[in-house]
Amino acid sequence: MTVTSIAAFAAAAAAEAVYVSPTAPTFLGSIPTGAGADVHIYQDSDGSLSSTCTGCGEYAWTLLVTPEFAQEHAAACLRPPRRLAA
Structure with a gap:
């Protein structure tokens, strides 16, 4: 019978885990405000x-x-578009 500690099992699982970064959000569109933003x-x-x-x-x-x-x-929203930093 083979006995594996919980710590050894967790370490093995962590070694197999691969981080996958999320994809960038998809732009769906824009809605104009009354103030031009x-x-x-x-x-x-x-x-x-x-x-x-x-x-x-x-x-x-x-x-x-x-x-x-x-x-x-x-x-x-009643604020006009904000100026971009120079």
């Missing part, structure tokens, strides 16, 4: 959505973000 919508490899606003800078991510969430933000 845009809300950009992205889909992550897990299917979740995220959005960023070029006006106020808000970044939103959750499993509950929907295109409607981004539309609501675009309708409510």
